[in-house]
Structures are given as C-alpha cells and as structure tokens.
Amino acid sequence: MGWESWLISTLARALAYGTPLLLGTLGEIYAERAGVLNLGIEGMMIMGAYSAFVVAYKTGHPWLGVLVGAVVGGAFSLIHAFASITLKANQVVSGLALTMLGLGLSGVLGRSWVGHPLFTPLRRITVPGLSAIPIIGPGLFTRQNLLVYITMLLVPILWYILFHTRIGVTIRAVGEDPATADSLGVNVARVRYLCVIFGGIFAGLAGAYLSVGYRPSWTEGMTGGMGWIVIALTIFAFWNPIYGLLGSYFFAALYHLSYRMQAWVSPELLKAMPYAFAIIILIFVSRGTLQKRMGAPAALAIPYTRGEE
Amino acid sequence: MVQAPKCLSIERRPIPSGRTIFTVSILAIVAALIVMAIFFAAYGVSPIRAYGAILRGALGNWSGFSETLRRMIPLLLCGVGLTVTLRALFWNIGADGQLLFGAIAATWVALFSGLHGPLVIPAMFAAGFLAGALWGLIPAVLKVKLGINDVITTLMMNYIAIYIVLYLIHGPWKGPSVRGYPLTDIFPPAAQLPTIGNTHVHWPTLLIGLVAAVVAYIMLNRMKSGFEIRVVGENPHAARYAGMSELKTVVIAMLISGGLAGIAGVGEVAGVQLRLLNPAQVSMGYGYTAIIVAWLARKNPLAVIVTSFFFGVLMAGGDVIKVNLGLPFQLINVFNGVIMFFLIGSEIFMHYKISLRRR
Numbered sequence: 239m240g241w242e243s244w245l246i247s248t249l250a251r252a253l254a255y256g257t258p259l260l261l262g263t264l265g266e267i268y269a270e271r272a273g274v275l276n277l278g279i280e281g282m283m284i285m286g287a288y289s290a291f292v293v294a295y296k297t298g299h300p301w302l303g304v305l306v307g308a309v310v311g312g313a314f315s316l317i318h319a320f321a322s323i324t325l326k327a328n329q330v331v332s333g334l335a336l337t338m339l340g341l342g343l344s345g346v347l348g349r350s351w352v353g354h355p356l357f358t359p360l361r362r363i364t365v366p367g368l369s370a371i372p373i374i375g376p377g378l379f380t381r382q383n384l385l386v387y388i389t390m391l392l393v394p395i396l397w398y399i400l401f402h403t404r405i406g407v408t409i410r411a412v413g414e415d416p417a418t419a420d421s422l423g424v425n426v427a428r429v430r431y432l433c434v435i436f437g438g439i440f441a442g443l444a445g446a447y448l449s450v451g452y453r454p455s456w457t458e459g460m461t462g463g464m465g466w467i468v469i470a471l472t473i474f475a476f477w478n479p480i481y482g483l484l485g486s487y488f489f490a491a492l493y494h495l496s497y498r499m500q501a502w503v504s505p506e507l508l509k510a511m512p513y514a515f516a517i518i519i520l521i522f523v524s525r526g527t528l529q530k531r532m533g534a535p536a537a538l539a540i541p542y543t544r545g546e547e
Numbered sequence: 548m549v550q551a552p553k554c555l556s557i558e559r560r561p562i563p564s565g566r567t568i569f570t571v572s573i574l575a576i577v578a579a580l581i582v583m584a585i586f587f588a589a590y591g592v593s594p595i596r597a598y599g600a601i602l603r604g605a606l607g608n609w610s611g612f613s614e615t616l617r618r619m620i621p622l623l624l625c626g627v628g629l630t631v632t633l634r635a636l637f638w639n640i641g642a643d644g645q646l647l648f649g650a651i652a653a654t655w656v657a658l659f660s661g662l663h664g665p666l667v668i669p670a671m672f673a674a675g676f677l678a679g680a681l682w683g684l685i686p687a688v689l690k691v692k693l694g695i696n697d698v699i700t701t702l703m704m705n706y707i708a709i710y711i712v713l714y715l716i717h718g719p720w721k722g723p724s725v726r727g728y729p730l731t732d733i734f735p736p737a738a739q740l741p742t743i744g745n746t747h748v749h750w751p752t753l754l755i756g757l758v759a760a761v762v763a764y765i766m767l768n769r770m771k772s773g774f775e776i777r778v779v780g781e782n783p784h785a786a787r788y789a790g791m792s793e794l795k796t797v798v799i800a801m802l803i804s805g806g807l808a809g810i811a812g813v814g815e816v817a818g819v820q821l822r823l824l825n826p827a828q829v830s831m832g833y834g835y836t837a838i839i840v841a842w843l844a845r846k847n848p849l850a851v852i853v854t855s856f857f858f859g860v861l862m863a864g865g866d867v868i869k870v871n872l873g874l875p876f877q878l879i880n881v882f883n884g885v886i887m888f889f890l891i892g893s894e895i896f897m898h899y900k901i902s903l904r905r906r
Contacts, residue, residue: 277698281884317888327891330638330698331842335891338835339884345877458877463706470699504718510710513703517689520700524693 242373244498248491249377254452256490257386258283258444262468263475263482264389264396265440271400271477272433273413275539277333278318279441280465281340286311286445288344291356291456294449300360304385304446311442312435314340319434323427326541341459351456359454360385360447383451385443390483397479409433413535416542426542441465463513470516474523477535489515563897568845575893576843579886586881592872604867605860613746614866616753617819619859621646621811621830623756625837626844626851627763628804633846634767635800636780641686641701642808643834644708647826648682649675649809650816651712654720654731654823657738657816667737671813672755679809680802682708687801691794705834712826720823731823740818749818752810756855759807763848776800808834831862832880839887 262279269276276282286307294303318336321327360383369379400406411419412429420426444464449456471489475481489512496503496511563571584594605615625642632639639645652674656662662670686700713729722732740749767773779786779796786793815829816822823829840858844850865879 321888321892325892325895327894331838331887331891334640334835334838335884335887337884338880338887342877342880342882342884346875346881349875349877463702466699466702466706469696470703473696473699504714506710506714506717509713510707513706516703517695517700520695521689521693524689524695 245373246377248494249374250380250382251494252487252491253378253382253386254490255493256487257389258447258452258464259468259471259489260393260483260486261389261440261444261447262465263471263486264392264479265437265444266468266472267475267477267479267482268396268400268409268433268440269437270472270538271413271535272409272430273416273535273537273540273542274319274322274430274434275329275333276315276318276322276336276434276437277330277469278315278336278340278465279333279437279468280461280463281337282311282314282438282441283340283445283448283461283465283468284344284459285314285340286442287449287460288348288351288445288456290442290446291449291454292348292351294358294454295351295354295356298358300356300358300450303450304360304443307446307450308439308442311445312439315434315438315441318438319431322541323430323434326543329539329541337465345458348456348458352458354456356450356454356456359383360451383447385447385451393479393483400479410535413537416537417544420542420544430542441468444468467512467516470520473534474519476523485519489519567897571893571897572843572845572890575889576886578893579882579889582885582889583878583882586878587874590874592868592874597868597872597874600868600871601861601864604871605863610746611863611867613743613748614863615856615859617747617749617859618862619855620749620753620756620814620818621833622837622840622855622858622862623851624752624759624807624811624814625804625834626840626855627756627760627848628807629837629841630844630846630848630851631763631767631776632800632804633841634773634780635776635797636783637687637690637797637800638698639683639686639701639801639804640698640838641683641704641834642804642811642837643830643832644701644705645679645683645805645808646812646815646830646834647705647708647712648678649812650823650829651715651812652678652809653738653813653816654715654734657734658720658731663735663737665737667735668740668751668817671738671817672751672810675809675813676806677809679812680806683801683805683808684798687797688794691797709826712823712829716823716825722822729825734817734821738817739821740814742818747819749814752814752818755810756807757852760848760852763803767848772796772799808837836862836883839883839890842887842890 262283266276266279289310290303290307293306294300318332321332322329362381362383364381365379369375408424408429412424412426416426445461448460471482471485474485492515493512496508500508587594587597604611606612625646629639629642653671656667656671656674682704686697686704689695689700690697716729716731720731722730724732740751742749775791775796779791779793783793811833820829836858840851840854843854861879861882865876868874869876
C-alpha cells in the first residue's frame with residue numbers, strides 16, 4: 239500500500255509543479271528556435287504572476303487573471319525583443335535586465351498585495367472516468383486545475399507546428415541561418431519578434447498558474463528562480479516540446495522526491511536540491527551536446543543584420 | 548534595389564572612440580534617470596525632491612557618504628572581477644554566490660578555526676578569496692570541459708550558496724548566545740575589520756578593491772595572461788590556433804572574479820555585520836548590480852572605481868528615500884533594470900553611425 243500512495247503523490251506533484259516549468263519551457267523553446275535567447279523568463283513570469291493575481295483578486299474571475307497574466311508577459315517581452323532584435327543589443331545582458339526589471343517592478347507594485355489570500359483560485363477538477371483508473375487516475379486526473387491539462391495538450395500541437403508545418407520550418411530557418419531565410423523572403427525580424435512575444439505569453443501564463451492556481455496568493459519573488467530552471471530545461475529538452483514535457487515533469491518529480499528525504503536532510507539543503515539537479519542534469523546531457531549539438535539553433539543569441547556575417 | 552528618396556542609413560563604425568563611448572554612456576544614464584523620474588512622479592513624489600534627497604543623503608554629509616563607500620566596496624570588488632570575466636566572454640552571474648562563500652569562509656576562520664591574534668584578518672581574506680574562487684571554478688570547468696552554459700550554472704550556484712548559508716545559520720553554526728535566532732555568534736574583536744571612525748567603512752577591504760582595480764587593469768592591458776583572456780573572449784578560434792588554452796584562461800579569469808567576490812563577502816561579514824546572518828542581508832544583490840557596474844565601465848577595471856561609486860550613491864540614496872519619502876526600496880532594482888536596458892540599447896549608437904540621408 240505504501241508504494242502506491244507514494245507513486246500517486248509523486249505523479250500528482252510532478253504535474254502540479256511541472257506545469258509552470260513546462261509552460262515557460264515551451265515558450266523559451268520557440269524564442270530560442272528563432273535564434274533569440276531570452277534570459278528574462280523569471281522577470282516575465284513574475285510580472286505575469288503579479289498581474290494575474292491582482293486581476294483575479296479584484297474581479298473574482300481567475301481565468302481573466304490568467305488571460306491578463308499572459309498578455310502582460312507578452313507585453314513585457316517586447317522590451318527584450320526591441321533591445322535584442324531592433325537594437326541588436328547583447329541578449330544575455332538584455333535578458334538579465336528584463337529579469338531585474340520584472341522582479342523590481344513586481345516588488346514595488348505588489349507591496350500592498352502581500353499576504354492577501356485569493357478566494358477565487360482556479361478550480362481544481364477531477365476528470366470523470368479517467369480518475370477511476372487505479373494509480374494513474376488519482377495521480378494524474380484528480381484535483382488538478384484545467385491549465386494543467388491545457389498545457390499538456392499544447393505540447394503535441396506545438397511540437398507539430400515546429401517540426402511539421404511551414405510556420406515551424408520558417409521559425410527554425412530563422413534560428414539556424416537567418417541570412418538564407420532572409421534571401422528567401424522571410425522577414426527575420428518579424429519572425430523573431432513573434433517568437434519572443436510568444437515566449438513572453440507562455441512565461442506570463444506560467445506565472446499566472448503560480449499565483450492563481452498553484453499557490454493562490456502573491457508574495458514578492460514568488461517564482462523563486464523557476465525562470466532559470468526553465469532556461470536549463472530548454473537545453474535539456476534539446477529545443478523540442480516533447481522532451482520539454484518529459485524534462486519538466488521529471489524535474490518536478492525529482493523535486494518532490496527530494497522532500498521524502500526530510501528525515502535525513504535539513505529543509506534548507508532540500509530547498510537547494512532543484513538548483514543542484516539542474517546543474518547535474520545539464521552535466522548529464524552535455525555529452526550528447528558535445529558530440530552533436532542536438533537541436534541547438536546555430537544562430538542562437540546572434541543578432542542579424544542584413545549583409546553582415 | 549528600389550531607390551528610396553530618403554532613408555535611414557546605418558553604417559558600422561570600426562572602433563568607437565573613447566569620447567563616443569563616454570557620451571553615449573552618459574546619455575544612457577540620463578535617459579534612465581528620466582524614466583525613474585516618471586516613476587517617482589507616479590508615486591506622488593516630485594522627481595526633483597527625490598533626486599535631491601538621494602544626492603543629499605548619499606553625498607551631503609559624512610554619515611551618508613560613508614554609507615555610499617560601504618556599498619561601493621562590494622560593488623568595486625565584484626565589478627573588477629566581472630570586467631575580467633566579461634573580457635574572457637565568460638558570463639559570471641554568480642558573483643553573489645561567490646560573495647556568500649567568501650562570507651562563509653571568513654565566518655569559519657573567525658569562529659571555528661581556533662586562530663586568534665593578528666593573523667586572523669589576513670587568514671580571513673585568504674580563506675574568503677579561496678572559497679569564492681573555488682565556488683567560481685566549478686562553472687568555469689563545466690563550461691570549458693563540457694560546454695555547459697555558464698549563465699545557468701553560475702546562477703544556480705547562487706541559489707545553492709544561499710541555502711547553504713541558511714543551513715549553516717539555522718543548523719550547525721547557530722550561535723549559542725543568540726537565543727534561537729538564525730545567526731552566528733558575533734565575531735571576536737580580532738576578527739573584526741578596522742573601520743574609519745564610527746562608520747561601516749572597513750578600509751582594508753576598500754584598499755584591496757582599489758589595488759585589485761589597478762592590478763587587473765595592468766594585467767588585462769600589459770600582461771600576456773591578460774592578452775590571452777581578451778583573445779579567448781573576442782576570438783576563441785584564433786586563440787585555439789595560437790595555442791592558447793581556453794581552460795587556463797577561463798579558469799584564471801574565474802579565479803580572479805570569484806576570489807574578489809569572496810573578499811567582498813569577507814568585508815560584509817567581518818566589516819559590517821560582524822556575524823554570518825541571512826544571505827539577503829549579507830549581499831543585497833551586490834553580485835547582480837556589479838554586472839551593471841562592470842558593463843557601464845565598459846569592461847575597464849579602472850573605470851569600475853567610478854561606476855561602483857555611482858551605484859554606491861544610488862544604493863545609499865535608495866535607503867534615504869525609503870526612510871524619508873516612503874518610497875519602496877525595490878525601486879533601486881527597477882532602476883538597475885532600466886539603466887541596463889539603456890546601456891545595451893545605446894550601444895548601437897556606438898558601433899553604428901545612424902544618419903538620415905538622401906540616396
């Protein structure tokens with residue numbers, strides 16, 4: 239009996255904690271596939287979390303909050319897009335600046351909101367029928383909010399778009415070889431802008447999930463470094479949405495399992511676990527990347543100027 | 548080509564002159580200050596009053612000025628180190644964690660090593676340098692040997708360092724004399740850095756920072772290892788052909804950067820707090836702000852003396868407007884983000900000449 243409840247709780251936590259990671263990763267995969275590294279995930283996520291919370295709190299409609307969180311995340315990403323695409327600024331610094339700005343701004347704006355519980359969070363649902371399946375039912379289909387399943391459904395769609403449609407070919411071409419894409423009539427800047435905004439929307443959704451669903455409240459810095467883990471997961475996923483799903487849930491499961499060691503390890507050190515895991519996981523996949531940089535967009539983080547190589 | 552009657556032309560400038568760089572940087576700062584003025588106004592505080600309060604509070608009297616110097620010390624040390632790693636194109640976002648490791652090492656020397664007498668302070672600096680350097684070494688080796696992204700590893704290691712400090716102050720290092728608070732005991736007098744008068748300006752650390760700036764400048768511009776750091780950063784292929792070891796250069800750069808951040812950590816615990824306590828109080832994000840400090844200095848260690856002072860003014864002024872005008876301290880983080888965008892966004896004006904001209 240013990241291992242069953244253990245497995246169920248691991249599955250459930252993997253889904254609940256993995257969803258914001260997955261949302262962020264899906265967005266970053268698209269931005270990076272188009273050649274733009276966005277280290278501002280943490281900043282966009284926290285802005286999404288803040289605005290989603292405020293809207294859900296004031297209107298009582300959690301989904302309106304989610305929508306606004308997504309829009310704010312997308313709007314916030316425009317700063318990075320403008321700096322890195324139009325002004326050709328250094329993408330590492332620009333992304334860091336976006337994170338600083340997001341953490342600072344949400345801290346300033348959210349001061350008076352700390353400690354207010356949200357009475358109208360996203361409803362947790364139990365899928366009829368499926369939840370009756372042993373182990374998988376209570377693990378995956380019981381008391382999760384709808385955003386968890388929407389995110390899951392988005393994965394095959396985003397995978398299909400990226401690898402099997404004209405849009406996907408265009409995005410990847412822009413990230414691999416922008417000069418050739420340009421000569422074929424692709425508007426490189428426009429594709430990159432759209433992909434960065436897309437990434438921002440997803441980061442905003444991830445933040446909204448946290449403040450309206452996962453932990454319905456607002457605290458300063460509540461994303462707690464998740465945005466950085468997303469950057470690591472994007473590499474771990476080889477820029478592929480399907481692996482992004484596996485990576486996010488796997489990571490979340492690992493995170494949950496580390497809490498099982500509470501009897502032996504101090505809680506402070508347990509909190510350091512996810513960050514250590516992220517490094518270990520990167521060491522693990524690095525052998526593959528060295529042999530053949532699987533999926534890494536060739537023009538990642540390189541600004542494109544026509545006629546300049 | 549379609550003939551346009553008039554168009555925006557962007558020409559690449561070969562190398563921007565010192566004057567161009569200076570003018571563009573000043574304009575970027577001014578632009579950021581204007582944006583912040585809007586923020587102040589939105590908070591119902593006249594920008595002139597806010598900036599006046601910042602300047603008066605940070606420079607207007609000795610106690611304010613000493614607070615500025617106190618903030619400048621860690622920014623100077625971390626900033627100088629970051630100019631070196633930026634030249635090697637290694638992204639050390641982990642100065643904060645390296646600083647904390649320096650603080651941990653200093654605490655160990657002060658409270659648990661059994662050392663006493665005049666040797667304690669030099670031992671703390673040495674141990675802090677070593678601890679910061681070793682903590683910084685891990686991502687350096689991971690990047691060069693395994694190709695693992697330096698931004699991520701250095702960042703993750705900041706979080707790990709934070710939790711290690713929390714573990715120490717909640718657990719094994721919790722002071723017997725602090726009644727259950729998560730703090731260590733206060734350092735013995737021999738492990739407390741001398742300060743100027745009754746201030747927090749622990750001058751030995753400041754001195755080390757100033758010397759480090761000069762030494763780093765000489766190293767980067769006059770010595771072979773500094774030349775190699777620049778070549779590895781600017782053109783890794785050429786460096787490889789010339790037989791330069793990327794591992795060696797990146798490791799040297801990170802030892803310097805991590806070590807100096809570690810010394811900053813020694814200064815914070817042995818010069819200001821006099822104990823190890825919550826990481827947020829030890830560091831206040833110095834390692835992150837130092838990235839802007841180094842970037843604004845255009846990777847020139849000597850210029851870091853000026854830019855770290857400037858950010859020292861802002862941080863000390865941030866305290867003043869928090870207390871006097873009731874503005875949130877987080878505004879300083881907003882300012883950091885804004886100025887960073889203006890700095891990198893303005894670089895296009897340094898490297899490209901933009902003009903409206905007729906074809």
